[in-house]
Amino acid sequence: MKQYKNLIDGKLVDSKSGRTFENRNPANWDEVVGVFPKSNVEDLNMAIEAAKKAYKKWRAVPWPMRSEIMRKVAQIMIAKKEELSQLMTREMGKVIKETRGDTQEGIDTALYASLEGRKFYGYTLPSELPNKSCMTIREPLGVWSLITPWNFPIAIPTWKIFPCLLSGNTAVVKPATYTPACVGELAQIFKEAGLPDGVLNVVYGSGSEIGEAILNHPDIVGVSFTGSSEIGKRIGEVCGKTLKRCSLELGGKNGQVVLKDANLELALEGILWGAFGTTGQRCTATSRLILEAPIYDKFIDMLKARAEALTLGNGLNEDIDVGPLVSESQRESIHGYVEIGRKEGARMVTGGESYKQGECANGWFYKPTIFVDVLPTMRIAQEEIFGPVLSVIKAKDFNEAMSILNNTVYGLSSAIYTNDLNLAHKAIELTETGIVYINAPTIGAECHLPFGGMKDTGNGHREGGWTAYEIFTEIKTIYIDYSGSLQKAQIDTQG
Numbered sequence: 001m002k003q004y005k006n007l008i009d010g011k012l013v014d015s016k017s018g019r020t021f022e023n024r025n026p027a028n029w030d031e032v033v034g035v036f037p038k039s040n041v042e043d044l045n046m047a048i049e050a051a052k053k054a055y056k057k058w059r060a061v062p063w064p065m066r067s068e069i070m071r072k073v074a075q076i077m078i079a080k081k082e083e084l085s086q087l088m089t090r091e092m093g094k095v096i097k098e099t100r101g102d103t104q105e106g107i108d109t110a111l112y113a114s115l116e117g118r119k120f121y122g123y124t125l126p127s128e129l130p131n132k133s134c135m136t137i138r139e140p141l142g143v144w145s146l147i148t149p150w151n152f153p154i155a156i157p158t159w160k161i162f163p164c165l166l167s168g169n170t171a172v173v174k175p176a177t178y179t180p181a182c183v184g185e186l187a188q189i190f191k192e193a194g195l196p197d198g199v200l201n202v203v204y205g206s207g208s209e210i211g212e213a214i215l216n217h218p219d220i221v222g223v224s225f226t227g228s229s230e231i232g233k234r235i236g237e238v239c240g241k242t243l244k245r246c247s248l249e250l251g252g253k254n255g256q257v258v259l260k261d262a263n264l265e266l267a268l269e270g271i272l273w274g275a276f277g278t279t280g281q282r283c284t285a286t287s288r289l290i291l292e293a294p295i296y297d298k299f300i301d302m303l304k305a306r307a308e309a310l311t312l313g314n315g316l317n318e319d320i321d322v323g324p325l326v327s328e329s330q331r332e333s334i335h336g337y338v339e340i341g342r343k344e345g346a347r348m349v350t351g352g353e354s355y356k357q358g359e360c361a362n363g364w365f366y367k368p369t370i371f372v373d374v375l376p377t378m379r380i381a382q383e384e385i386f387g388p389v390l391s392v393i394k395a396k397d398f399n400e401a402m403s404i405l406n407n408t409v410y411g412l413s414s415a416i417y418t419n420d421l422n423l424a425h426k427a428i429e430l431t432e433t434g435i436v437y438i439n440a441p442t443i444g445a446e447c448h449l450p451f452g453g454m455k456d457t458g459n460g461h462r463e464g465g466w467t468a469y470e471i472f473t474e475i476k477t478i479y480i481d482y483s484g485s486l487q488k489a490q491i492d493t494q495g
């Protein structure tokens with residue numbers, strides 16, 4: 001069992017508080033994965049001070065040289081891919097195939113950053129006046145706080161860390177309490193790759209204690225947050241008061257629509273992966289299945305059989321389909337929603353209880369659960385459950401399916417299965433989500449494309465690809481007048 005320490009100014013240090021917390025394996029609660037400092041505001045202040053000091057030098061390092069460090073990070077991550085992925089499975093439970101994918105997404109994001117440093121374009125534009133040129137460049141802002149959730153312990157931190165640092169900012173990362181180890185290992189990799197001290201700092205601790213202090217710290221210029229809508233709204237409120245930039249990636253209530261003409265076998269593979277992959281603990285997980293009436297009964301029969309055949313167990317075993325939930329409280333929360341669904345009158349066709357057989361007795365396993373005859377207004381059709389619970393809703397036709405799909409406060413991801421080209425295009429037009437998949441499940445984002453949601457899923461920013469760099473940079477507009485005389489825009493141009 002490893003003892004982790006905060007990373008502040010390039011040094012591994014204990015918390016000034018002297019407190020620690022344990023991180024346990026959700027598949028086997030007896031296994032302690034690591035012990036971490038439970039930091040206080042003093043630790044945080046030291047980390048912010050270090051990041052502030054490092055910022056002046058780091059922002060002066062040319063972009064291609066910063067990106068060279070990102071390339072080295074990528075190389076070390078590639079070498080450590082299996083080690084990181086196994087740690088991730090032990091730390092948060094998802095199956096090893098998926099944690100390898102999570103780590104790979106981090107590697108891809110690092111490689112993207114390693115190229116972006118050589119092509120970070122600005123604009124050059126004509127002036128309305130003669131002998132004058134205009135351009136824009138992008139600059140870093142300063143010290144950022146990156147606050148991350150537990151469901152993508154490598155991918156999500158890397159979505160933030162790489163664009164943040166490559167852009168010339170410095171950062172203090174506050175990882176989720178359930179998954180601190182992966183960020184700890186990642187920070188070590190940055191150190192190994194030669195990142196200067198203080199550019200990336202990691203402070204472990206609880207969101208309520210450290211998180212709130214971050215939001216209120218005057219030297220933090222921006223907060224990049226991925227997590228629940230509840231905490232996101234709180235962050236937006238505090239950042240609004242002090243005019244800190246903040247990017248919020250929040251919850252989802254994603255739907256998969258299957259139209260009557262669709263390839264049902266393909267749609268079935270999609271829903272199994274979308275609803276029960278990562279044990280339903282993805283912001284993009286499929287939580288609602290909207291079936292067109294003529295295929296409703298047939299598809300439910302197909303789905304029930306396949307969902308019941310999924311194997312539950314320790315995700316380190318290559319044959320397992322579904323790992324545990326991240327914690328006991330998460331399992332209670334999911335079971336609470338199952339009770340709500342029952343009371344609301346939805347019909348449960350499978351699941352609805354914890355799974356405690358054999359080696360699973362010691363973990364937070366929950367059977368894949370399917371409710372049918374769900375009405376769009378029910379709470380299980382409206383609220384984010386964040387577990388392996390699927391609500392199936394019947395739609396009489398395409399238009400009704402689309403209106404059910406959009407009938408949620410969230411707007412992250414949606415999937416439409418059809419072979420009708422016209423309906424596919426119409427669906428793209430009507431869908432109120434930041435990500436739309438045609439004939440593919442609601443999960444499966446690629447790191448070089450914009451990622452984020454509409455409505456209550458966020459505040460308009462997009463991570464991933466080039467758009468992540470827009471979050472972490474400020475535009476500077478430059479006018480160069482080489483006429484040698486005072487030229488007045490809008491005034492001299494009028495004849």
Ligand code: NAP
Pocket residue numbers: 147148149150151152174175176177178205206207208210211212215226227228229231232234235249250251252282283284384386412452453457
């Ligand atoms: P969460 O409870 O909101 O926590 C996210 C992070 O915020 C954690 O590091 C947490 O620390 C910290 N935090 C808690 N209270 C805080 C406060 N008052 N101020 C500042 N930080 C605070 O979310 P979660 O349970 O980890 O993750 C699940 C949620 O994330 C779901 O709603 C899911 O949809 C969403 N999510 C969204 C996306 C997306 O891109 N749209 C991706 C993944 C997940 P502690 O761990 O110490 O509580």
Ligand code: MG
Pocket residue numbers: none
């Ligand atoms: Mg939480």
